[in-house]
Amino acid sequence: MLPRLAAAAVVIAAVIVGCSDVPPAGAPKPGKTTATKARSTPTPSTPTSPTPAGPSPGQKPPAAAPVLRSFPARLPSGKPPLFVVVSFDGAGDLMLWKHWRTVAQQVNARMTFFLSGPYLYPENHRTDYKPPYKKPGASDIGWGDTSNILGRAQVLPEAIAEGHEIGTHANGHFCGTNGIGRWTTAQWTAELNAFDRMVRTGPTLAAGKSVAPPFDPSTVKGMRTPCLEGNRAAYRAAMVRRGMLYDASAPGYLAWPKKENGVWVFPLESVTLAGTKKTTLTMDYNLWYSQTKAKKAPIAQAPAMKAQVLATYRQALAKSRAGDNPPLFLGNHFNHWNNSVYSDALTQFVLETCKQPDVRCVSNMELASWLAKNGVPARS
Numbered sequence: 001m002l003p004r005l006a007a008a009a010v011v012i013a014a015v016i017v018g019c020s021d022v023p024p025a026g027a028p029k030p031g032k033t034t035a036t037k038a039r040s041t042p043t044p045s046t047p048t049s050p051t052p053a054g055p056s057p058g059q060k061p062p063a064a065a066p067v068l069r070s071f072p073a074r075l076p077s078g079k080p081p082l083f084v085v086v087s088f089d090g091a092g093d094l095m096l097w098k099h100w101r102t103v104a105q106q107v108n109a110r111m112t113f114f115l116s117g118p119y120l121y122p123e124n125h126r127t128d129y130k131p132p133y134k135k136p137g138a139s140d141i142g143w144g145d146t147s148n149i150l151g152r153a154q155v156l157p158e159a160i161a162e163g164h165e166i167g168t169h170a171n172g173h174f175c176g177t178n179g180i181g182r183w184t185t186a187q188w189t190a191e192l193n194a195f196d197r198m199v200r201t202g203p204t205l206a207a208g209k210s211v212a213p214p215f216d217p218s219t220v221k222g223m224r225t226p227c228l229e230g231n232r233a234a235y236r237a238a239m240v241r242r243g244m245l246y247d248a249s250a251p252g253y254l255a256w257p258k259k260e261n262g263v264w265v266f267p268l269e270s271v272t273l274a275g276t277k278k279t280t281l282t283m284d285y286n287l288w289y290s291q292t293k294a295k296k297a298p299i300a301q302a303p304a305m306k307a308q309v310l311a312t313y314r315q316a317l318a319k320s321r322a323g324d325n326p327p328l329f330l331g332n333h334f335n336h337w338n339n340s341v342y343s344d345a346l347t348q349f350v351l352e353t354c355k356q357p358d359v360r361c362v363s364n365m366e367l368a369s370w371l372a373k374n375g376v377p378a379r380s
Contacts, residue, residue, distance in 0.1 A: 062157050063219040064166040065365040073374045080377045081360040083327040083367050087112040089169050092119040093334040097155045103347055107354035109361035114169035114224045117198035118143045122206045129194055131172045132187045139172045149206040156214035165363035167222040168195050175227035188238035222364050225249040236261035245368050251281055256326045256376045266364055268331050274311035283331040284342035302339040309345035
């Protein structure tokens with residue numbers, strides 16, 4: 001029991017010093033990029049026309065969490081499929097939307113994109129958003145501009161049609177002492193309702209004319225909270241009331257998921273950084289912090305650092321195979337942090353892994369659907 005408790009302490013420490021988006025004091029602040037000016041990613045491309053080519057006004061928007069495939073309960077080996085679940089926080093940059101959709105198409109993968117509400121909402125209407133304990137219009141990730149909002153409103157239904165899932169990353173991205181950690185269930189309910197409004201009305205406000213929502217926000221089935229923070233019981237109660245199915249915010253271990261507070265817990269998993277004794281989480285920012293304390297390294301070091309991250313992913317996959325094929329959850333952001341080490345490593349891992357015979361690269365919702373049908377596999 002003691003080694004497991006020690007490992008748990010390391011996981012918690014990793015969240016504190018290397019949470020999803022907001023770095024510790026003195027480190028660069030990649031989570032402070034705005035929807036109008038991307039500081040850590042290339043400038044998002046703009047749409048070719050002022051109106052998205054998504055659903056027409058009056059047409060029913062698509063559901064956010066499609067399940068278009070089914071998977072066997074067991075493989076010929078007798079084990080369940082080895083599910084690899086790749087997900088992204090923020091999901092704003094249009095160039096990276098194109099990149100990851102292309103990568104997924106090459107290997108028949110589906111992915112989950114946790115969208116931040118302000119990426120679909122114009123800055124001149126920001127005071128419509130009234131977050132707890134903050135001034136109206138507050139947001140630590142900024143707000144959208146017309147071209148990027150309409151570009152995203154075009155991309156989102158296209159991605160859904162390809163089988164990808166849209167989850168929520170909430171709105172203002174408030175982390176730390178004065179952040180989401182003290183929010184109540186009622187406040188989380190208001191936050192998720194605000195996300196709904198941004199999705200439903202943001203593109204129309206940006207365009208100045210009627211634009212269909214890119215998807216139906218009431219059909220969102222999962223959330224990753226900003227910085228993996230928040231009172232689990234409080235926000236999960238709000239999720240359950242909305243019919244949501246899974247929480248992808250908590251740190252955890254390489255094991256088959258379980259339900260807590262009425263939702264599936266799909267964790268970012270504790271892994272050992274290859275070639276070291278350091279324990280970190282399967283999230284790009286945490287890997288970066290483990291390598292350089294989230295400081296940009298000289299570009300000459302990028303190949304070796306990418307190789308280390310790729311070896312970490314392969315090591316985790318091998319550990320799953322050595323057991324009963326528990327799912328591997330990998331989290332990234334729409335970024336090119338640290339000379340694109342983490343984006344490039346994940347790209348290579350997806351391309352080399354998702355075609356392997358026992359692997360199924362799925363969205364969180366596809367995994368939740370499989371679990372609903374087959375249950376958590378009994379240990380062999």
